[in-house]
Each structure stands twice: as structure tokens, then as C-alpha cells.
Amino acid sequence: MTTMTTTSAAVTLHGVSRVFGRGPAAVRAVDDVTLDFPRGGWTAVMGPSGSGKSTLLHCAAGLERVDTGRVLLGDTDLTAAGDADLTALRRTRIGFVFQSFNLIGALTAEQNVALPLRLAGKRPSRSVVRATLDAVGLADRARHKPRELSGGQQQRVAIARAMVTRPEVLFADEPTGALDSTAARTVLDLMRAMADAGQSIVMVTHDPGAAARADAVVFLRDGRVVDRLIGADAREVADRLAAWER
Amino acid sequence: MLGMSRAGLAERWTLFVGALLSVTLGVALVQSSLLLLISAATLDGASADEAAVPMLGIVLGGAVFLAGFVISSTFAFTVDQRRRDLALLRLVGGSRRQVRRLLLGEALLLGLGGAALGVPAGLGVMAVQTWLMRRFAFVPAGFTGEWRMWILGVSVGTGVVLAVAGVLVAARRAAGVRPLEALRESGPAARVMTAGRWVAGLFFFGGALALVIVAPHGGPAGGQAMAMNVAMPAAVAVVAFGPLLVPLLARLMPFGGGVLGSLARAAVRDARRRSASVAAPLIVLVALVIGNTGAGASFTASGIDEVARSTHADFVVEGRVPAGSVPGVSTVSVETSLPAQVTVGSGEDQETTDVTALVIDPSAYAAVHGTPVDLRGRAVARGPGGEVPSSGPVRVRVAGADLGELPVVAAVPEMLSGGASLLLPTGLVPATGPTTSFVTLAPGADASSVGSRLTSIGPVSTIGDWLRADAELRNSTNDKVLLVVLGLGGLYALIGVVNSIVIGAATRRREFAEARVTGLTRGQVVRAALLEAYAVTGAALLLGLLAASAAFVAVLSTTSAVTGVATLDLPWPLFAAVAALILTVTGLTSLITSWSATRHPPVTLLAARE
Numbered sequence: 135m136t137t138m139t140t141t142s143a144a145v146t147l148h149g150v151s152r153v154f155g156r157g158p159a160a161v162r163a164v165d166d167v168t169l170d171f172p173r174g175g176w177t178a179v180m181g182p183s184g185s186g187k188s189t190l191l192h193c194a195a196g197l198e199r200v201d202t203g204r205v206l207l208g209d210t211d212l213t214a215a216g217d218a219d220l221t222a223l224r225r226t227r228i229g230f231v232f233q234s235f236n237l238i239g240a241l242t243a244e245q246n247v248a249l250p251l252r253l254a255g256k257r258p259s260r261s262v263v264r265a266t267l268d269a270v271g272l273a274d275r276a277r278h279k280p281r282e283l284s285g286g287q288q289q290r291v292a293i294a295r296a297m298v299t300r301p302e303v304l305f306a307d308e309p310t311g312a313l314d315s316t317a318a319r320t321v322l323d324l325m326r327a328m329a330d331a332g333q334s335i336v337m338v339t340h341d342p343g344a345a346a347r348a349d350a351v352v353f354l355r356d357g358r359v360v361d362r363l364i365g366a367d368a369r370e371v372a373d374r375l376a377a378w379e380r
Numbered sequence: 381m382l383g384m385s386r387a388g389l390a391e392r393w394t395l396f397v398g399a400l401l402s403v404t405l406g407v408a409l410v411q412s413s414l415l416l417l418i419s420a421a422t423l424d425g426a427s428a429d430e431a432a433v434p435m436l437g438i439v440l441g442g443a444v445f446l447a448g449f450v451i452s453s454t455f456a457f458t459v460d461q462r463r464r465d466l467a468l469l470r471l472v473g474g475s476r477r478q479v480r481r482l483l484l485g486e487a488l489l490l491g492l493g494g495a496a497l498g499v500p501a502g503l504g505v506m507a508v509q510t511w512l513m514r515r516f517a518f519v520p521a522g523f524t525g526e527w528r529m530w531i532l533g534v535s536v537g538t539g540v541v542l543a544v545a546g547v548l549v550a551a552r553r554a555a556g557v558r559p560l561e562a563l564r565e566s567g568p569a570a571r572v573m574t575a576g577r578w579v580a581g582l583f584f585f586g587g588a589l590a591l592v593i594v595a596p597h598g599g600p601a602g603g604q605a606m607a608m609n610v611a612m613p614a615a616v617a618v619v620a621f622g623p624l625l626v627p628l629l630a631r632l633m634p635f636g637g638g639v640l641g642s643l644a645r646a647a648v649r650d651a652r653r654r655s656a657s658v659a660a661p662l663i664v665l666v667a668l669v670i671g672n673t674g675a676g677a678s679f680t681a682s683g684i685d686e687v688a689r690s691t692h693a694d695f696v697v698e699g700r701v702p703a704g705s706v707p708g709v710s711t712v713s714v715e716t717s718l719p720a721q722v723t724v725g726s727g728e729d730q731e732t733t734d735v736t737a738l739v740i741d742p743s744a745y746a747a748v749h750g751t752p753v754d755l756r757g758r759a760v761a762r763g764p765g766g767e768v769p770s771s772g773p774v775r776v777r778v779a780g781a782d783l784g785e786l787p788v789v790a791a792v793p794e795m796l797s798g799g800a801s802l803l804l805p806t807g808l809v810p811a812t813g814p815t816t817s818f819v820t821l822a823p824g825a826d827a828s829s830v831g832s833r834l835t836s837i838g839p840v841s842t843i844g845d846w847l848r849a850d851a852e853l854r855n856s857t858n859d860k861v862l863l864v865v866l867g868l869g870g871l872y873a874l875i876g877v878v879n880s881i882v883i884g885a886a887t888r889r890r891e892f893a894e895a896r897v898t899g900l901t902r903g904q905v906v907r908a909a910l911l912e913a914y915a916v917t918g919a920a921l922l923l924g925l926l927a928a929s930a931a932f933v934a935v936l937s938t939t940s941a942v943t944g945v946a947t948l949d950l951p952w953p954l955f956a957a958v959a960a961l962i963l964t965v966t967g968l969t970s971l972i973t974s975w976s977a978t979r980h981p982p983v984t985l986l987a988a989r990e
Contacts (some may be wrong), residue, residue, distance in 0.1 A: 192560060
């Protein structure tokens with residue numbers, strides 16, 4: 135691994151392992167993974183259920199501590215960062231989108247989007263928040279609470295919330311997992327546009343259709359990287375996944 | 381952050397109504413008890429029952445304890461139920477400090493809100509307490525609790541301090557919540573016994589143990605006071621170990637066979653912290669009510685027994701029976717009770733106590749009460765009521781007359797049943813006051829003829845009747861004291877119980893919905909929740925009884941040390957009534973909350989996910 139790759143990658147995993155449990159019941163969810171997620175690219179992580187893809191994402195985002203190895207966000211070593219540093223990173227350099235939206239039900243769409251900025255001690259201007267909501271096509275739903283929005287709309291609010299801080303990397307864990315196909319397509323179109331504009335995205339998915347929208351697909355099995363596809367279509371991704379699920 | 385606190389309060393109102401109610405009633409109870417205590421203490425000394433002020437002191441102490449306990453356990457429970465929300469906040473960039481500040485901000489709002497509602501509610505509580513005190517003649521008929529302006533500051537302070545202090549530990553714990561927990565459906569297997577719980581549990585266990593050990597050496601008054609105070613720390617210790625003890629005992633409850641029984645048993649085992657949180661106010665309620673009524677009744681019974689054993693007479697006459705005036709009488713102990721003031725020490729150390737003095741004939745008193753008293757000249761003795769040094773000079777004023785310095789030369793054993801503190805020989809003061817004569821028959825004398833002759837002097841009772849009347853009076857006084865001390869506090873704790881069940885059910889809608897889509901009917905879900913509630917209630921009853929038993933141990937050793945006979949006289953019918961009331965309240969609350977939590981079709985709950 136050269137200095138070159140470290141700085142050009144948005145996120146670098148170097149010899150990362152994560153074990154859950156002890157003794158004979160121990161599970162190596164991530165097993166000695168070395169991997170770059172390129173800057174300005176959209177990478178999908180796929181694998182059979184239980185292959186460790188979510189754990190890999192959590193480790194890459196600094197949400198889960200690693201047992202061995204190093205995780206770098208740009209040049210910042212996440213494995214050495216304390217809780218306060220990680221909190222600051224979540225406010226400024228990392229964005230999250232999850233399957234279950236995870237919006238705060240008490241707050242309106244607008245307030246949810248403004249939340250990361252307010253937590254960072256900034257007074258977000260209404261125009262910035264509205265512009266971010268506008269970018270996900272929801273400018274007219276700013277005053278609605280999550281329960282008044284459809285699943286697809288809630289996920290777009292979650293994306294707006296993740297993007298409002300202009301993060302270096304957007305981590306997405308099954309972002310279309312809870313959506314119908316139309317809503318999923320809207321969300322994927324949005325993410326594609328973001329990636330085309332230079333946003334680094336790391337996404338875990340089990341949907342070959344979603345993975346095919348990414349620039350590259352990484353396959354995981356038993357906690358190890360086993361395969362990689364670049365610029366594949368949905369059929370190729372599905373065939374490859376089926377092969378690894380066998 | 382305050383804005384978020386406000387939004388949080390508005391959204392999770394079901395959780396917060398419970399928390400607000402606990403603060404409101406806590407403030408009301410503390411305010412009322414404090415105002416009454418001050419009103420009674422500043423009342424003209426002679427017109428209030430001497431028991432009123434210490435009793436109100438106990439009421440106030442109990443109110444502060446209960447308010448602190450109920451508020452902090454309710455707050456901790458609401459925070460516990462919101463771990464996922466808090467983790468979400470951490471996920472989008474909230475720092476630990478911000479989580480803490482959010483929770484403290486909420487507590488501040490709830491404290492202020494609780495105080496605002498608690499001040500007027502306190503006036504209502506005071507009306508009830510005053511009525512009770514007047515009805516039982518602890519205070520004169522015209523007594524009223526006086527409003528004082530400064531109480532506003534005290535009540536607002538009480539609300540805010542109790543609410544903020546109550547949430548401190550929970551907030552610290554919640555600030556440690558990991559962002560990843562927001563992504564999990566159910567929280568991780570959070571450690572059930574935290575270091576704080578161990579420390580608190582062992583600390584209060586040690587406190588209860590110390591009281592149990594020291595009580596028998598505290599004399600009649602001190603020993604009783606200590607034994608009556610064992611239940612509180614014992615209950616807190618049991619509550620601290622609740623996450624270990626409650627599920628353990630709850631699993632032993634008879635669930636009945638079948639799928640609902642096994643579901644309920646699994647739920648108890650799985651949700652250890654919830655079970656413990658629901659059981660906590662129940663344990664305190666049971667321990668306080670059963671522990672204190674049991675201890676009070678035992679001490680009363682022991683005192684009655686003691687009087688019976690130490691009174692050797694055949695008749696008791698309300699009046700003066702002159703010696704030798706009635707044929708067939710062998711000994712008469714004429715005892716006249718007078719209010720007295722005893723001053724001990726001099727200069728800055730000088731201390732004056734209001735006591736009851738008894739004017740006696742030493743040899744007759746010795747014969748009737750079976751304890752030698754040798755008094756000559758101006759010498760006096762300490763009576764069974766204690767409160768006076770057992771030797772040395774004391775300054776005595778009786779009925780306004782200064783008797784000067786008198787030497788205390790003897791002391792009769794202190795008695796659990798109390799009595800006069802000072803024994804004066806006849807001749808020292810004019811014996812004008814309520815007088816009782818204890819009459820012993822001469823051998824071979826005819827009891828009925830002596831009895832009828834005595835009636836010309838005053839009302840006569842046989843010793844058996846007199847002891848029964850004395851016992852009834854003591855029992856009824858004990859009952860009244862306990863009702864005043866425990867009545868409203870117990871009611872408050874019971875509301876705390878309802879609160880915890882409602883909070884426990886508020887966050888279970890999804891769990892219930894999952895059970896229903898698995899194939900359970902709404903009725904089955906409600907029945908399984910009821911079984912679970914009964915298992916937790918049963919465990920709490922047993923654990924409350926365990927804490928109360930610590931008080932009973934202290935009662936046994938204290939009565940044995942003071943009277944020579946270990947006495948435990950438990951009011952079982954009352955215990956049964958308390959258990960029935962608690963089972964009814966928890967059963968009904970569980971039914972209503974789980975019925976309400978299942979009122980929407982399960983699909984709408986499982987589909988809508990924030």
C-alpha cells in the first residue's frame with residue numbers, strides 16, 4: 135500500500151478484523167479485510183446474508199470498533215479516534231443513510247435536516263436547509279413530520295440530512311431495503327446524481343439492481359472480500375452473487 | 381438543546397405524563413408536610429398533642445424519600461425506554477454532552493412544570509392531611525396549615541432539584557449509549573447490574589444491617605425508632621439488586637401451562653430491566669407499608685404485654701383510694717400524674733425537657749409494679765418513660781412551682797410502653813392532677829364486695845378490663861399514627877406503581893403487534909401481558925416482604941432486649957388487603973394499557989417505522 139492510494143481513497147481499510155463473541159461461539163464477522171473505497175466513486179458491497187457486509191460498513195464508518203487493523207477516512211485514522219473525535223467526524227465528514235430511515239419523529243423534515251448542523255453548534259440558514267431538501271425533491275414537504283411522509287420520501291429526507299453537512303463520504307446501509315420499486319428508483323437516481331457530482335458513496339445492499347447503479351461492486355463472503363466487479367449490469371451482479379451464495 | 385427538549389416532551393407525552401405526575405405529587409406531598417410541620421411546631425405548645433411534631437417530621441422525611449425515589453426511578457425508566465432515540469441523536473453527530481444536556485433540559489422543564497402543578501396540588505394534599513390530623517386529635521380542632529410565601533421557592537426548588545438529581549445517573553448512563561444501537565431493533569443485552577447498582581445496593585444493605593444490629597442497644601425509644609427505619613434502606617437495597625432478583629423470583633411464579641404462560645415467562649426473562657423498573661416502586665410500597673405496620677403493631681403488642689406482666693393489682697380506680705379506707709385491700713399505689721419541666725446542666729449546655737411526673741408512694745409503687753424504688757427526702761427517681769438522667773441533680777418545675785435542684789437517686793427500667801419520666805415521692809408537691817389507684821386485694825378478701833365499695837371513690841375496673849382498655853387505646857393510637865404517616869405516602873407510591881406499568885407498556889406497541897401477526901389474538905396478547913404483570917407483581921410482593929422482614933428482625937431483637945420477650949405481632953388481614961389492592965391495581969393497569977396499546981391493527985404499527 136503506497137501513500138498514493140491512501141490519499142486518493144475516501145476510505146481505506148487495512149487488515150481489518152472484527153470478531154463477535156468468544157471461544158467456540160466466536161464469529162469473525164470481518165476477517166482481515168484490506169480495501170479502498172475510491173474518492174468520488176460509488177461502491178456497493180454485496181454478499182450473502184451473514185457475510186459481514188453491514189459490520190464492514192459500520193467499521194468503515196467508525197461506528198464499530200475493530201479488533202485488528204486500521205481504518206482511514208482520508209488521512210484520519212478512525213481506529214485511533216476517541217468518542218469526541220468520532221462525534222465531530224459524524225458532524226462534518228461522514229453522512230449516514232439506513233434502511234429504516236431513522237428520522238426523529240418529533241421533528242419536521244426541515245428540522246431533521248437541520249439537526250446535524252445544530253448539533254455542531256451552527257445556526258443553519260433556512261435557505262441552506264430548503265436547498266438541501268429541494269435537491270432531494272422535497273422542498274414542498276419541509277413542514278411535514280416523518281409519519282406524514284411516504285417511505286420513499288422519508289428516505290430522501292434522511293439523505294438530505296446526511297448531505298446537509300457536505301460529508302466526504304456517504305455511508306448507506308440497504309437504503310432501498312424498505313422501499314417499493316418506484317421509490318427505490320427515485321432514491322437510486324438521486325444517489326447516482328450525487329456520485330456523478332463527485333460524492334463518495336459506500337453502500338451495502340442485497341439488491342443486484344441497486345448494486346448495478348454503483349461504479350463498482352465488492353463481494354463479501356464469511357467476512358472476506360472474494361470478488362469485485364466494475365461497471366457491471368444488474369444481470370451480471372445477480373449471477374455473480376448467486377455464484378457466491380451457492 | 382432546550383428546543384429539542386421541548387419537541388421531545390411534546391412527542392413522547394405518554395412517557396412524560398408519568399414523569400410529570402411523579403414530580404407534581406412529590407412536590408405536593410413535600411410542600412404540605414413541611415407547611416404542616418412548621419404550623420404545628422409554632423403552635424402554642426400546650427394545645428398540640430406532643431406526638432404531632434415528631435410525627436410530622438417522620439411524614440416529611442418519608443415524603444422526601446418517596447418523592448426522591450419515585451421521581452428518580454420514573455425518570456430512569458423513561459430514559460431507558462428512549463435509548464434508541466438517543467442513539468439516533470448520537471448517530472447524526474450528537475455528542476455525549478449534548479445527550480446529557482438534552483436529558484437534563486427535559487428534567488428541568490419537568491421539574492418546573494411539576495412544581496407549578498405541585499404547589500396548588502399541595503394545598504389539596506394539605507387539606508387532607510390537616511383533616512386526618514384533626515380527626516385523630518393530634519392537633520386541636522382549629523388547627524390549619526398556614527401558607528408561607530417562601531414555600532413557593534422551596535417547592536420550585538424541590539421539583540427542580542428532585543427532577544434534575546433524579547435524572548443525573550440515568551443521563552450519565554444514556555450518554556454512554558453507542559450510535560449503533562439506533563440501528564438495532566432491540567437494544568443490546570445491556571448489562572443488567574451496573575457498578576452503580578452494586579454500590580448503591582451494598583451501601584443501603586449495610587445501612588439496613590447496621591440499624592438491625594444497633595436497634596436492640598438503642599433503648600426503648602431509640603430501638604423503636606431504628607427498627608421502624610429499617611424497611612426504607614432495606615427496600616432501596618432490594619430495588620438496587622432488582623434486575624437480578626425480580627426476574628429470578630418472577631420466573632418461579634405459577635404462570636399456568638400453555639403458550640401464553642411460556643410467552644409471559646420468556647418476556648420476564650428477556651426484559652430484566654423493565655421488570656425491575658416496574659417492580660421498584662412496588663417493592664418500596666410493600667416494604668414501607670408492611671414493614672412499618674408490622675413493626676408498629678409488634679411494638680404496641682409488646683408494650684401491652686409488658687404492662688400486663690409488670691402490673692400486679694386486682695382493681696384500677698380512677699381517683700385517690702386512701703390507704704386503709706377500704707377493708708379487704710392489702711396495698712394501694714396512688715399515682716398522680718403532673719406536667720413537669722426538667723432542666724439538666726447549666727450555662728450553654730442547659731437543656732429543658734417537658735415531661736410527665738408521677739407522684740407515688742415508693743413502697744406501694746414497688747409492690748404493684750414489681751420494681752424497687754427507694755426514695756427518701758427530696759430524692760427522685762427516673763420513671764419508665766426515660767428522658768431524664770438516671771443519676772445526678774436535675775432542676776424540676778412542677779405545675780408552675782420551682783422545686784429547685786433534686787437528686788435523681790434511682791431509675792426504674794425503661795419500658796417500651798413508656799410512662800412517666802420522673803417519679804416524685806409524696807409530700808414534695810401537692811398531688812393535684814389525674815390520679816389512678818392500683819389496688820391489691822388482701823388474701824381471702826371478697827373481690828366483688830371490695831369492688832363495689834371502691835365504686836364510691838371513682839370509676840373501678842378489674843385489672844383485666846383496664847389492660848384491655850389500655851391495649852385498645854394504644855392500638856388505636858398506633859393505627860392513627862400509621863395512617864397519617866403512611867396513608868398519603870402509600871397512595872403516592874401506588875401512583876408510582878401505576879406510572880411504571882404505563883411507561884413499561886407505552887413502548888411495547890411494536891412487540892405486541894409482532895405477537896399478533898405471529899398469530900396471537902388481541903385477547904391473548906392482553907392475557908400474556910397480564911400474566912407477566914402478575915409474575916412481576918408477585919416477585920415484588922415477595923421482595924417487599926423480604927425488605928420488611930429486616931425490620932421484623934430488628935423488632936424481635938429490640939423487644940427482646942427491652943422487655944425480655946421477643947414479640948412479633950403481624951396484622952395479617954392488613955397484609956392480605958394490601959396484597960389484594962396491589963394485585964387489583966397492577967392487574968387493571970396492565971389490562972387497560974395493553975388493551976390500549978393493541979387498539980390499532982398490528983399491520984399499521986409494523987409498516988410505519990420512523
